[in-house]
Amino acid sequence: MTSQISAIEIQNFALWDKMKSKRSLFSFDLEITARCNNACRHCYINLPAGDKAAQAQELTPAEIGRIADQAIELGAMWCLITGGEPLLRDDFEEIYLLLKRKGLLLSVFTNATLVRAEHIALFKKYPPRDIEVTIYGASRESYERVSRRAGSFAAFERGLGLLFEAGVRVRLKAMALRSNLEDMEAIAAFGRARTKDFYRFDPQLHLRFDGDPARNAEIGEERLTPQEIVALERADEARFGALQRGCDTLINQDFTHFGCDHLFHCGAGNGSVNIGYDGTFRLCSSLWAPATTVNLRQVSLRQAWEEIIPTVRDLRSHNPEFLQTCRKCALSNLCLHCAAHAHLETGAMDGATPYFCQVAYARAAALRDDPSYADGAPYKAAQNQVGG
Amino acid sequence: MTETLSLDSICAPSEDVVAREIEGELIIVPLASGIGDMEDELYTLNETGKAIWGKLDGARTLAQIADELAQEYDAPVDAIARDVNGLVSELVQRKMVVVQ
Numbered sequence: 001m002t003s004q005i006s007a008i009e010i011q012n013f014a015l016w017d018k019m020k021s022k023r024s025l026f027s028f029d030l031e032i033t034a035r036c037n038n039a040c041r042h043c044y045i046n047l048p049a050g051d052k053a054a055q056a057q058e059l060t061p062a063e064i065g066r067i068a069d070q071a072i073e074l075g076a077m078w079c080l081i082t083g084g085e086p087l088l089r090d091d092f093e094e095i096y097l098l099l100k101r102k103g104l105l106l107s108v109f110t111n112a113t114l115v116r117a118e119h120i121a122l123f124k125k126y127p128p129r130d131i132e133v134t135i136y137g138a139s140r141e142s143y144e145r146v147s148r149r150a151g152s153f154a155a156f157e158r159g160l161g162l163l164f165e166a167g168v169r170v171r172l173k174a175m176a177l178r179s180n181l182e183d184m185e186a187i188a189a190f191g192r193a194r195t196k197d198f199y200r201f202d203p204q205l206h207l208r209f210d211g212d213p214a215r216n217a218e219i220g221e222e223r224l225t226p227q228e229i230v231a232l233e234r235a236d237e238a239r240f241g242a243l244q245r246g247c248d249t250l251i252n253q254d255f256t257h258f259g260c261d262h263l264f265h266c267g268a269g270n271g272s273v274n275i276g277y278d279g280t281f282r283l284c285s286s287l288w289a290p291a292t293t294v295n296l297r298q299v300s301l302r303q304a305w306e307e308i309i310p311t312v313r314d315l316r317s318h319n320p321e322f323l324q325t326c327r328k329c330a331l332s333n334l335c336l337h338c339a340a341h342a343h344l345e346t347g348a349m350d351g352a353t354p355y356f357c358q359v360a361y362a363r364a365a366a367l368r369d370d371p372s373y374a375d376g377a378p379y380k381a382a383q384n385q386v387g388g
Numbered sequence: 389m390t391e392t393l394s395l396d397s398i399c400a401p402s403e404d405v406v407a408r409e410i411e412g413e414l415i416i417v418p419l420a421s422g423i424g425d426m427e428d429e430l431y432t433l434n435e436t437g438k439a440i441w442g443k444l445d446g447a448r449t450l451a452q453i454a455d456e457l458a459q460e461y462d463a464p465v466d467a468i469a470r471d472v473n474g475l476v477s478e479l480v481q482r483k484m485v486v487v488q
Contacts, residue, residue, distance in 0.1 A: 126421070
């Protein structure tokens with residue numbers, strides 16, 4: 001008799017292709033708090049750990065359970081539990097288990113500084129798919145220059161050690177910023193020494209969801225120059241090699257959107273959505289423009305999925321500058337620009353951010369190995385030629 | 389563990405798995421470590437398996453399940469009973485089903 005049960009590796013599951021062929025919700029990110037015990041200089045969301053007003057707004061386990069049930073009805077298989085720092089919540093275990101028991105595959109983003117024996121016991125008994133930990137520095141000095149909390153590096157090392165000792169699948173990542181730039185080589189070595197396949201870094205900092213001008217000024221100060229970003233990417237041979245091999249698909253005039261005034265050509269709201277600590281529903285983690293969000297305390301997830309997302313994705317630009325530049329730019333795959341980031345930078349989803357252009361030009365020049373591309377002239381000329 | 393299984397056994401899904409039906413497929417999601425053979429795997433049941441799984445309610449014996457399926461599918465009860473026993477043995481071995 002042939003077996004009636006088949007084990008299939010998650011990534012090879014034929015069901016995903018079936019789900020992709022129609023509009024299905026695959027996953028959702030759940031920011032269970034915006035509070036964090038660190039005060040990282042570059043963070044787009046962190047509020048103080050003791051922020052009582054923010055805490056009072058956090059979704060309760062019952063509300064999270066209700067939203068998760070709706071997500072599952074829509075087909076969701078994955079849930080990312082993130083924050084803020086999710087382990088800051090006293091009811092983290094309750095939330096984790098209630099999501100797990102609904103059959104969701106869970107990932108957790110954490111700074112690892114609050115990992116305790118009870119978390120280890122939880123993760124050992126009910127394993128997450130993975131836990132992603134950010135390395136802010138490979139030494140106390142650089143780590144705490146970013147985190148602005150004394151003792152946080154020791155707590156990070158301790159928490160990370162507990163996770164590894166327990167055999168929990170950990171992925172490591174780093175943010176590259178002014179305060180840890182000199183330490184990036186050591187950070188990469190720290191990451192690669194601990195995980196073979198899963199270390200990555202991100203040099204592109206987003207502005208804050210709450211628009212806090214003082215914090216946004218700090219993020220601006222932490223941003224690397226385009227040349228520094230390119231130098232970091234060049235130093236990572238595997239990453240740079242992959243970018244170069246994909247150069248023709250990353251930089252391609254045929255992939256631009258001539259004659260289209262849609263704001264969204266990204267994947268926001270296609271298969272995945274974001275749920276904020278206070279129930280705010282967003283198409284992606286960066287999209288905070290007021291016209292694009294609703295609160296799941298007032299609106300069901302199904303309604304948001306079926307009505308809000310199509311409406312948002314159909315939004316158009318009437319800004320001639322945007323339509324003549326960004327919308328027609330062949331470098332959109334190398335650029336941080338999107339409707340969400342444009343809104344965070346300029347207050348308009350079709351606003352221009354010169355810094356993004358400069359980074360994209362520098363990356364293109366490096367990939368093309370042609371410094372004449374560094375001022376973007378070839379792309380600007382192409383924008384003027386095609387589509388008028 | 390499989391040695392103790394007989395058609396008189398009463399079985400139910402383990403609390404350490406969740407069964408979900410998506411796009412017509414029954415998917416078994418392991419919750420706890422030690423379920424199934426490998427990490428990062430989901431499990432699916434074929435149509436026969438799905439029909440059997442749906443009746444593992446902790447109340448019926450495997451013989452009763454085989455009888456019901458034989459009537460529903462107009463098939464010989466002996467053949468169905470072998471299928472029921474084979475699948476449930478495998479599920480018990482994988483700790484996805486418990487014998488009560």
